[in-house]
Amino acid sequence: MLGGGGGSGGDSCAAAHKMDLAPVIESLQATLAPQLRQQAEEKLAQFSKTPGFIPCLIQIILSEQCDMGARQAGAIYLKNYVNTNWPDGTDPSATADPDILALASAVNIDVSKTNGDHPQRASPISDADKDYLRNILIDAILRTKDPLRCQLITAAGTLIKCDFPSKWPQFINQIHACLSTDNIETWNSVLLVFYALVQHYEYKKSEDRGPMDDVMLVILPLLHQRLMQLFAHNDSDQSALSQKTILKIFHAYIQLHLSFRVLPTQTMGSWLDTCCMVLERRLPERLDALDEDDRAEHPWWKCKKWALHILLRTFERHGSPANLPKGQSHEKVEFANFFLKGYSAKVIQLIFAILEAYRQKVYVSPRVVQLCLNYLRESVRHAFSWKIVQNHVVVLIQDIIYPLLCINDDDIELFEDEPVEFVRARLDILDEYISPVSAAELFLSDAVAKRKDVLMKTVNFLGTVIHNDTITPKQKDGVLHMLGVIGNVLIKKKTFTNQLEHIIVQYLFPELQSPVAYLRARACYALRNFSKLEYTNPENSTRCLTNLIHCLCNDTSLPVQIEAAMALNLFLSDTEASEKDKAIIIPHLQIIVMRIIEIIRKTEIDDVMIVLQKIVGLFDQDLQPIAVQMTMQLVEFFKHVIASENTPSDETKAEEKTVAAMGVLNTLDTIVSCMGDKPEILAQIEQSIFEIIAVVLRDGILDFYEEILTLIDTLTINTVSPVMWQAFYLIKEAFYRDAADYFAEIMNCLHNYVVNDTPGLVSQHDRLEILFEMCKHVIVNDLGEDSEAHAGKLMEVVIFQCQDHMSVALPAIVQLIATRFQRKIITSELRLMLIQVFIVMLWLNPDRFFQTLNTVATNDPSTQTIIANFFNQWMTDCPLFAGVHDRRVCALGLCTLLRIDATYYPAISSIVPKILPNCIQIYDGLMKTYQHNEEEDSDDETDDDDDDDSVASDIEDGEDETIEHEDDFLEKLSKKASDHEMSGDGLDGDDDDDDDEGSDFDIDETDLESYSTILEANEDIDEFQIFCESLQKLQADTTGYNQALLQSVTPEQRVHIQNIIHYTEKRKQEKESNKIREAGGYNFSQSAAAGPPTSFNFTGNGPTINLLQNQK
Template sequence: MQVFFPILYSTLSSLIADDSEDSYVLQTLIIKIFFSFVNHHFPLDAISKELFGHWIDAFCTVLDFKTVRPDASSSVWKGKKWALKILNRVLTRYGSPGAVIKRYQSFAEWYVKAFSGQIISVLLNICEAYRQKSFVSKPVLSQTLDYFSSALTHSFSWKLLRPHFSLLVREVIFPLMSYTEEDAELWQDDPIEYIRAEAGDWGSVSSPANAASTLLSEACVKRRGVLNNIMPFCIHILSSESSPAEKDAVLHMYTAIAEILLKKAAYKSQLESFLVGHVLPTLHAPEGYRRARAFRLLEKLSEAKFNDQNIFAQVVDEVRKAACFDSELPVRVFAALCLSELVRCQEAARQFVAPHLHELLMRLLDCLRQTEFDDLNNVIEVLIHSFEKEIVPIAAEIMQTLSDIFLHLANISGNGLPDESNDLGDTEDLFEYRSIVATSILDNMESVLQVGEDNGNLVAELEPIVVRLIQSIFNHNLSIFFDEALTFVFSLTTNKISPLLWQVFDHLYPVFKKDACECFSEMMPCLHNYITVDRDAFLANPSHIEQVTAMCSEVFSMDDEERLQMHAAKLLEVILIDYRGQVDPYVPKYVELALARLTRPLVSSELRTLCLQVVIAGLLYSPMDMLHMMVEHPWPGTEVTILSEFLKRWLQDADCFLGLHDRRLCVLGLCLIISLPADKRTDAISALGEKYIPALLQLFSGLKKAYATKASNQNEDDSSDEESESEEDLDGKALGSDEDEVDEESVRYLEMLEATVSFIMFIYFYL
């Protein structure tokens, strides 16, 4: 690169003078090469400081606005975009003193002082061009503001930027945060897409409005005095005869700094009067976008304290009504998001919502069906958990509606993808997005189930709805939702297993056959319930134990799946312990599976212990039959008996039995061995006679400690209160004009990451 970079720079310099589209294409290509060079790693010895300075000069020249083309697709804008990406990358990754690894610290100090003035001047010219109504592409404007957001953390850069910041707020940030014609078209033509873009759910990553919001927030948090300086401007706009769009922009600015206002005592105490004077009236504005903005701001200020509870009741009621009845879909959605935050943050809000809960939830579910907007799932979740008692009478209706919406979202064709696409993008993008929404719906259905888990009548009412859904997921092979379906099965089989759920059991083995590696871990708790909750029903149909046995056999035959084999071993052990005297034909098979796995290489000591426990459980189930079998056959590859090798491994691993159950099982097994009559005690058992008592003493000692730990854990209070960030914390974050932000924790992490990467590269190249 030391040879190549001077050639590239020379080529770029000559191209800059050429004002043709072909020249801009080549310039962009060279700039992208440089970006690739600095994107992940910057070898400082590959380029001299002098040449690096020339490159910065070239990038600043590319960013010059002497030639402006009002066409975002032109390569001239692509070149500017990539030049800005380089400047942002170098500043944030290598040029920020106090926030870079040791290798780049001296470079960072040199970079900030050597180039901040030049770069900030060029970027201010871009903002000036925007202020003068010249065309500036969205990515260029966004990254310009992103650079300012990063630069203001450095005192040297902030001194250069501070004199211009008030003008930036008034002439750049304020207009960018206004409601535009493009926003109006999107609202009118595709309100669902407007919702997603506004909420950042499906929005553009290069949005100038988002960049402006971030810059405003960062400046108010990081630099003292900025918040106080911009507030008079905001209040003036709100209090004067400004246009609706201008007032909306100010509320947008308030939304960006809402978190700071909640933590500054001087502003926190005035929030109630501000909301009454400027936000509540906007809830009835004739323009839908203004109503939506007011709800967005109210959502951010949901923790604001209301001294007048009548006003608070009015606020909650207005929000609820808008969520249910507003004529504009985006307003209903953003009012719903606001309401969930009010309910979550202020318990007093619940008394005003509870009488209308049924209607509210049905309206929200209808809105969810219409928009497929995942944030509404979060709203429904908050309401379910906040009104558990009130949910019970309407739980079945909620569950059925959620199920219907899920089935609509999961409507697939033969190729496994949705039948149609929509404005979200191509079919695969739509499928991925709908899958996220559908998963959240299943989570909410699980929440409703949890509400009724102690109400047998309610569970019986909900069960048919959930079972139909589970069967639909399995029958249509919707493998992406298998985990959630199996969670439902587990929940419904924990206390009682109905005939309907035994029908679900018949689906499990076919599901396992399709995708054993992916689903067996999630299936294991369900199988455990089926085995332990209703033993008579489990044994009543021979296919039940046959299917469990077949699944465990297949898992044990797999290579490199020790985690799954642990689950299988546990199931076999449970059957042997819980069904003593009832599953005689399967005992030799289970013991054989465990012994066979012990003869193959094992990585996990936990799996080894679990296999030993299966054999111990087999011995406890049928001592004489198992001992006879283990004496009659040799351990594979040796001349010693299975019993001799097994006892040796068992005693060697006595210290590996952990927990109460495992140790107790081991103790019972050893007690069985040493209590055998003399005529039943084989040579293999007698040969290890001196090791049984020490092993038992070790196990008893472990049991004593385990019981003590269990008692201690029951008495511990694990709850902890997280203290919210105080105003003093916020003031501590704010920086004076001569201070730099130093992120020591990030630096330590970067140093560790750098050392790890270096070690891996050394191993890869030299060993």
Template sequence: MSDLNKLADIFRGTIDPNERESAEKQLEMIYKIIGFTPSILRLVMADGVEMSIRQAAVIYLKNNVIAYWSDKSNGPGLDNDFNIHEADRQIIRDSIIDAIVMAPELISVHLAVCVSHIIKADFPGRWLGLVDKICIYLRHPDTKCWMGALLALYQLVKIYEYKTGDDRAPLDEAMNLLLPLIYQRCGQLLGDHSDLSICLQKQVLKIFHAFTQYSFPLKLISNEIFAQWMELFRVILERPKFRNFEQEREESNWWKCKKWVLHILSRVFERYGSPGAVSKEYNGFANFYIKTFSGCVIGLLLKILEQQGNKHYVDSRVLQLTLVYLSTAVNHAVTWKLIKPHTMLIVQNILFPLMCYTDEDDELWTTDPHEYIRMKFDVFEDYVSPVTAAQNLLHMFSLKRKEMLQKILAFVFQILNDSNSDARMIDGALHIVGSVADILLKKEMYKDQIEELLVTYVFPYFSNQHGYLRARACWVLNYFSGTRFQRDSNLASVVRSVEMCLMHDKELPVKVQAAICIQGILTSQDKAQKLMEPNITPISFEILNLLRETGNEDLTSAMQKLVCLYPEQMMPIAFEITQHLEQTFYQILDSSADEDNEDKAMTAMGLLTTIDTICTVMEDQKEIMAQLQPVVVRLVVKIYQEELMELYEEALTLVCTATTNSISPDLWKIYELMYQVFKKDAFEYFGDMMPALHNFITVDPQTFVNNRNHVLAMYDMCKTVLNNDAEEEAESYAAKLLECMILQFKGQIDECIRPFVELVLTRLTREVKNTSLQQICLQVIIAAFYYNPILLLNILNDMQPIDSNQSLFTHFINRWLSDIECFKGLHDRKICVLGLITLISLPPEKRVAIINEASPQLMPSILKLFDGLKLAYQSKANAENADEEDSEEELDEDSDVEALEDEEDHVAAADYHSRILGKINSPACPFPVTSSYLRDDEDISEDDEDEYSDDEEADFVQTALESYTTPLDADDTDVDEYVIFREVLEMLQKKDPNWYNVLMSPLKQEQQEALQSVFILASQRKAAAESRKIEKLGGYMFHTQTVPSSFNFGGTPIV
């Protein structure tokens, strides 16, 4: 492919609608040829070629690198037999940094993606020259060479951004060379105010931020080096504008440099520079940071706020990050003392105006209320919004520092009581009140006055002429929904007001806010549930209509709340509601097809979750579920057929809920579809499939097992997971499904046992990091032994490796007995006990040598498991009562909040006891207190001689995999391991006394006593099971006798 002209012609064809198909076919024919990929890179860098062709080529190159660079599987829909040849990869590695340095921006952005992917696959092993190449260009005196080098370095840092420890070592080694170099270059650029210079500075700052965001390498960034960087940050933050950036404003790299400096400062302060709130390794740095830089940084931030207060333009992200930094600073005495003299000016001149309804809000409300709603409820918008940052800073002032709440409220009520306050000022004041609602509800001096506050200052605005004040009233009331109303009439007024706003208001944002408020009220006010009940049907459909019109995700939560609180009222309309949600879902999909909209994806997820909630609430109503199941089927088919992978998790949850009690023929078709989707592109969703797959095995077992394709599909999915590079959690799920099938279909799937056993044995030959995976694989073999011991013996004998001196069965028994301590929870111990009972029950002719050799371990192992089982059953009984006990032991959520003195720092939980001890053990305290006195009541055992510690007790709690039950785990199971054990031993004592004596002879006195306890418990459990059976049949049966009309019990009658 040396002829670039021909290659250029092909890519010219890809951008011509008339020639595109032909051009793509040509590319399909030649993309595997050695030398093709480097030829594309040469074409991309050819200055004489049209830019549109170079762009088409670089995009194709990028896609090829992403798809075919790595040696491993390329993914669904791609050619898994092809990877770019190593010779071609080496050419690209040698030249791509040169290319990104020389390329124009339109090209370099795509080359940067290539670099990122190559670094991820090849650095440091195959790309040893990367760092040296970057270094060469950064040392070049021509600043035009620096941007490409910085872009490449940024890709390197981003790849390692989330790594820690040894995994991060290659980056730290590279930055040991490059960090001083980029600092030097950035320092040189400070005096140059050209566009290129400012852009280069921004890129250096982005690199430093990514390098330090999740790990701060103190070996590379000493206090002295950091101080040098801080001086650079100071210069960037306080430098004035050298040109008029007013037209560019938010797009200006001049502002973006300030933004990235504040990103760095906020992150360093929060994560590494806050004494009492950092990990031990950063304690020294935190003290250095806060003592050395607080005065300078706070001073710079106050200047930014001064600009904002004087109505000079400040970039919104710069303002937001300034407020974020100050929120962290409120926690520390050193920085608080610097902020405190300015707090009320900040509140009045900066925060309050941000909290008020603005001209921009009004324009959006009027011209595009749907966009207004989207913006106000967008969590991603909140993350970067100065308004949210202002709200958080106000909250920190009020929560953390004494007298601040009183001062802020005094300012607010002055506005609310002033007849000259305009509507926008009222909105800002109410916004502040709602922002500190949680604090007011907990403060003893305020919480009894909340009801009067709402009546006086909030209720009147439900009928205000300004729509935004009606919306604000709903918003505030939602935040105060936990108020303890003393007068039922006021609560009734609340319900009427929000119902009016929802049902009859003409303004869409008001209706949405009212719907959200209804959810809050219903969650917190039991009496409100009865007040709202008569109107719950029209309320439900109004929210459904709003949901369809706005696509607001929060409304799905409101709908879910209604469904959960009013199940009886929902029964007659459940199908209609579900159909409405289904149609809204399709509408959301159609509208989002034209645009990449994360909000709509979230709404779609919320709609599916709401439908799932309805199915969950109605799952015991057979007639209703028969109507809902087709809706579920249609939705799942739509999601799978259109490959909407972001919705796979919700779809699988729907399938799980729909199959909880019964499985219709259409749902069995969904099972087949799940298998097809798994094989195509849903390998990574196996964990999400697990609950539904378990249902298909256990809810309608006969339909499952009667169709061998069902069993084969399940086995194939498990095999795919266990034989490929899946996460070990997913592999554990796969092995658990194998165990479930073995135990569910005892005696029905003999032909499946061999492939099941072979599969887990093969997996055990590879490295296993997670002990739970190791145990569940062993359990599959134990389950197979319990299923049919002779069958398993024959399978293992057939699988015996030629070069092994030890039989597989011997290895299995030894591993089993050595791992007895590793079986946790209830089910795992039970199957282990049943397996060992099966082992000791084998007839003499089937007792191979290893069984006799291991006989001294058998009974002690069984007794140890029974000891654990007893506690596991107790733990299960305790868990069933846990909710009630937890509610009694919950901490009082309304407890007052203690603000800090000016000299105090807010400390993390780890240091809280130290601070309390410091106070208590002051000279004024007559008794020394140690941390042992500060334990929570629930941490103190009722019995100091309890045999098990908290950590040991965790061994008896249900394990994650045990939630996927088998017939052995049913409450009414006939398989009682205690009863079976006793019966087997009694049988052996009679029919095989020699073997019985061999088993019993190793037992010590305490083990014999434990055995007796097991026997007693077996008798009790047998009697209890018989009683349950009789009770099921309608109670004890007596012979029919003539009953006299009166009785004489003797003695004197009571009356």
């Protein structure tokens, strides 16, 4: 009857009976014993290969006679087994997200292959077991309770993702059948399963939600009917639980998209009316007997929470014309007006009623208060809703916002007894999404910034409170808190500018010495938000910094120290550490740094680490005396953190420790960067840091690989010490063990080893071999084309840098690349990079290059076709070379072909007519790129870097806030992308628009160009001069080669050659002028150097040819 289980129950039971349940139960029970777990899991893995395993598990889970431990273990095993093995690799459409499938199709990727060319394995679960589970699962969920039920619901979620709708069409009928019964006990279970379906579609694009909309056409009316039935006739907790789940389902369905096919305006209105009724409903009095923490989690209060979620999301996403992007449908605009005018007043009045109860000390759950304030905050932005709110804003600020911003007894207890936890709670980034205090801060901040008179009313209220002789410390904390919240707005309002310094001196400075610790902390917090204030009295500025330094270095309260450190950080940021401020800080610098390190060791809070990084960056010279001591302490702290991570602790704390440890590594990186010009200090720092490099790489602590590799990169950025060569071998070990996926990050370090200590690299015979073998491992094992492109780049850099030591390695490199070309290459980036390696070999030593090609082709016949096709592929791909370096390599290779020895003409005969046209295109691209970069440099010198820190202007009471919509932004981005599409190859010049100024497609630096080579280091390598010299050499050709080169050159392309020659002369003159200027001025007695000729005559077997004239 339920869940379709009846249809296949007999078959499934028979399948289960084929397996002996006893050993399965025994193995499940054994998984609960740590010493037996591994052996038990191996047995279960063997059982799972037998058809009927899933029915067996279900029978155990549902059996009241079985031990509950075995039943729970069975439910967990079923969930994990289904999650791992249910997807069928032979049907990617059933297992992959449609967005991923569409993207994969666009780039010609076969998503049926997960890793390289290895096909996904078929699901080990038999079709019979799959059919059984689809038919029985909902029935099983209805027959169980948590903790069994939650595991089965998760398994249902996997089936939904993989099989719905095509392979599980009966799912909706099962849901509908269950909800159509009058058995309220089963409703919530089936609603939770249905919620898993809605969650699957929650964030999908509108066009991909068709199956969900079709389902909702049938199910949503039934859900509303059940909700109203429960609302009217049942006040049990079970009823509240089902109501809450229905509201969660509806919220997930409308969160991003509103389907008017499913929810026309009037239907949506019915749901909104129901939400209003939920807000207005009095809750059962029995809840008053519960503890406040228990009340907040009770389903009755959660019904109100989810009703508010729906109303708020409808308002901000669908319910205001000002929030809608341009070009929306008539239905959307109509609904937005319908909601704003039909529900704004009603919802706001309900919210005020809830907040009035809260004001009268009637219990309201914190999440409900938070969502009420978030709704009012959204109302501030819209004229229609603001008119309703503004009449109550003074009472709202005085009696709701202000009390929320006063410290409470629980916070004071936490502050005094567990200061670290107090600070963690205050700095929790998730807090603003759930805390009524954060909601109060955000409402106040928006209201004072966006609506006239609110700031003045707030300041007047604060003045009244602060001048009250009976003010308590908690009330004073609220005043300071509010001052901090509105500080960024106050500082930019001319009305208050002249008074602010007096307010700070009179009310904030004294509290920095308050006997009440939480007031000292709050005063530091408030000063943070006045960091941009320019004091008219310099003594006050000095006093401010001195007070903060005192609180950081001398206060005994940890929260005070942390607030002072964070305030100091903002003062350093906003003043750019003027010399006067530095002079105040420098005498205390060592104790400031050591106190911050001490705080970090106590709290492991990353926010404080950021302060240390800022100080190290600003005071690098002044910190040199303690740089080694700082490093040693941070290294010891890091070792302590990773040691404590290995001990059992809750997941949240483990994550916090990881973040803190990452912060240490980033700070060490900052220290190394700042001490780079002090080799004697750097050597000592390096020795300490090597300890943690060794720990992370030897022990395979993957969480820190990226940061450790960044640290090694920084340590080797200029020179490579013997200690860092030890790290080189550690990198190799980690690479082969578990770090191959990090090759792009490893590449930064390896590049430094090659270019910054080439003698050290070649001094040990194994080092070059290690580099090549790592590249080979990446390419042979198909670690992804991005990693392969990095491997190709590394080989290019090594060949450039170590050309005199490469004779043995070159054949192996050629064979590796030729072998890779035998497999499919999807991205042009990888193909161009591999071609580029060949080009570099050709340019550096043409004779050795051709000899190597012949040797490899002779020794490995499978590579002959690839090698023979290399030149054709190069000519075909020339238009794709981008950036400066890649174009320069291509240009130098083409110039080599222009002056190639006659011995090799047969090898390149098929591509000779393409050489000059490709030269023209590559050099045109280089000229444009150089000119573009010069213009960019010029712009950088003249740009005004002032940041616009202004607060948004007040909105007139009758106006909506102007909103930049995400959809508008995406539209602009799309237009910009279309403007940058590449059209044509640019060779003939027919379609070459000079006014296409937006086409930066082939000007931008490629991702791999950041890895420098001797091409960048050697200024004497001028590809333009080499091109002209190559043309000059061709004049002496007597073989007919020049004729073959010129046969396809058009008149337009001759003009391009003329432009290249003129540009070459201009570059030469500019270089000579720069040299003379650097030498101290011009010497007019020098004879002008002869520039390249403006035409070339080629005398060959045919008549004399002037390259710059049309060929007759």
